[in-house]
Amino acid sequence: QVQLVQSGAEVKKPEASVKISCKASGYTFTSYYLHWVRQAPGQGLEWMGMINPNSGGTNYAQKFQGRVTMTRDTSTSTVYTELSSLRSDDTAVYYCVRAEPGSYPFDYWGQGTLVTVSS
Amino acid sequence: EIVLTQSPGTLSLSPGQRATLSCRASQSVSSSYFAWYQQKPGQAPRLLIYGASSRATGIPDRFSGSGSGTDFTLTISRLEPEDFAVYYCQQYGSSPRTFGQGTKVEIK
Numbered sequence: 001q002v003q004l005v006q007s008g009a010e011v012k013k014p015e016a017s018v019k020i021s022c023k024a025s026g027y028t029f030t031s032y033y034l035h036w037v038r039q040a041p042g043q044g045l046e047w048m049g050m051i052n053p054n055s056g057g058t059n060y061a062q063k064f065q066g067r068v069t070m071t072r073d074t075s076t077s078t079v080y081t082e083l084s085s086l087r088s089d090d091t092a093v094y095y096c097v098r099a100e101p102g103s104y105p106f107d108y109w110g111q112g113t114l115v116t117v118s119s
Numbered sequence: 120e121i122v123l124t125q126s127p128g129t130l131s132l133s134p135g136q137r138a139t140l141s142c143r144a145s146q147s148v149s150s151s152y153f154a155w156y157q158q159k160p161g162q163a164p165r166l167l168i169y170g171a172s173s174r175a176t177g178i179p180d181r182f183s184g185s186g187s188g189t190d191f192t193l194t195i196s197r198l199e200p201e202d203f204a205v206y207y208c209q210q211y212g213s214s215p216r217t218f219g220q221g222t223k224v225e226i227k
Contacts, residue, residue: 035216043166044218044219044221045156045207046218047217047218095163095164103211105154105209106164109163109165110163111163
């Protein structure tokens with residue numbers, strides 16, 4: 001069965017960086033895009049960007065341009081998102097989410113990774 | 120960027136009642152690229168409806184979606200106890216992908 005298993009919770013100080021992983025299994029890793037969506041406490045869902053695991057190509061939301069880097073390791077079927085220059089309002093649960101290439105809905109979600117930014 | 124506005128913010132209903140949730144887009148969205156998700160506390164969202172009206176795998180038929188252009192609706196025909204949750208609409212036809220702010224369906 002399809003599984004997206006994310007790395008554990010992180011606590012970071014302001015201005016630091018965080019790198020979250022998402023290991024995919026149960027399907028052909030390079031056949032689906034992986035997106036990252038975050039959710040601040042008590043708030044809604046915010047799309048951050050996506051990566052094509054086949055080519056490594058990325059598309060980031062303008063809000064995160066220059067601060068986010070999404071990468072993949074095809075040998076381990078894992079994608080990563082790294083967010084730099086962390087601020088307190090980056091405190092959120094970060095989800096990796098699968099979708100078919102192109103304009104398709106998000107059909108499988110990881111369990112989420114809580115990132116807390118606090119001094 | 121397409122902005123999605125959901126209404127109402129909170130819907131207070133009893134089990135067995137019908138729930139009607141709305142989502143309005145700031146510009147026209149192809150119905151092929153419109154989805155609804157359900158999120159329960161402490162869980163990741165789950166895909167309910169895609170293509171505006173197609174149910175995802177395993178979704179019961181009490182959930183239905185409709186709409187086109189800028190106005191979309193999610194209907195739950197008879198609320199079951201497990202349906203009390205937050206519901207989000209989403210457009211996935213253009214970048215950035217955007218979500219509505221959510222509608223909470225709570226027990227009255």
